[in-house]
Amino acid sequence: MRRRLYHPLWTHLPALVLLAAVLWKLWRLSPLPAHVPWHFSLSGRPDRWGSPWEAAALVGMMAGFIVLSAVLDELWARQEGRKAFNWLSAMDELSVGLMAGMMWGHLDFVVSGAERFALPWGAMAATAAAGVAAAVVLELLRPCRPRPQPAATEEEHDLRAELSDQMGEEQRWIYWEKQAPWWANLLSVSTAIVALAAAVVLVVGPHPDSPWFGLVPVVLVATAVAMLLVYGGLRVLVTPERLEVRLGVWGVPLGKFRLADLTEVVVHSFSPLADFGGYGIRFNREMKAYFLQGNRGVKVRTRAGKQYLIGSDHPERLAAVLEQAVARAQRESGRG
DSSP states (O other): OOOOOSSOGGGGHHHHHHHHHHHHHHHHHOSOOSSEEEEEOTTSOEEEEEOGGGHHHHHHHHHHHHHHHHHHHHHHHHHOSSOOOOTTTTHHHHHHHHHHHHHHHHHHHHHHTOSOOOOOHHHHHHHHHHHHHHHHHHHHHOOOOOOOOOOOOHHHHTHHHHHHHHTOTTOOOOEEEEEOOHHHHHHHHHHHHHHHHHHHHHHHSOOOSOGGGGHHHHHHHHHHHHHHHHTTOEEEEEOSSEEEEEETTTTEEEEEEEGGGEEEEEEEEOOHHHHHSSSEEEEOSSOEEEESSOSEEEEEEETTSOEEEEEOSSHHHHHHHHHHHHHHHHHHHHHO
């Protein structure tokens, strides 16, 4: 069965046209000289020459921006419950437009035989502006195809009755769950390894005799430690007295709430990219959020009026636990 795309690929036509324009320019000026200036001093004079085939790396980078934008746009569309303007949709047009204008001016410089090169700011601004404007129009024309949400199961309907038996007034209990996507653990470990390896190379290998340089390995080691703390994802813990959000297997505390202070608990659907601009610990004008995957969670409100969103792979279960725990905590607080 063919997998359906929720974000149409024709929205990337402006970036593809800009890329095609660069390829046409390369074809029109070929063959280029055997040695092409690729780096320039502040005065605009060439200080590094290389093969004309280095242009292929820049073309590949432009194509990479288009592919990355297509992936992010598809992710955005799969999270949509209703049409929202995708501000990421113009990322490839902006990036490819700036690079296209720069390459266009650079190629003209190569064949002109001039002694100094000046960045073609006008061409860069024109290509980027044209690409972004076209991308905005296509994004406004893009149809919205909301992804069907899974229906509630019979088990979810009976969940509150089941939990009521398990969370009796006289029983002690602890509920916990986690969000630990593979990409977050991979990013945590790989970044830590690279940072530690770079710190060792800088300490052992030759380095400039500068007191400021000694701070670089320290920053790299601190980065490695911080990334290792992320390993294990987000952990949510509920006890009869409190709700806690922790980070990683080390349990770094991110948020702690007294259940007696919570006034609202609701299952909440959201778009990670449109509503918060990404994943992790996020903020918007309405709330603070903790999530690493998915587009559903539990929103809680405190007596002070602050709202928090906790991402969950099982939001109905987490909400049911919190509702009963909050009711119990408030009854006990009232008796006290």
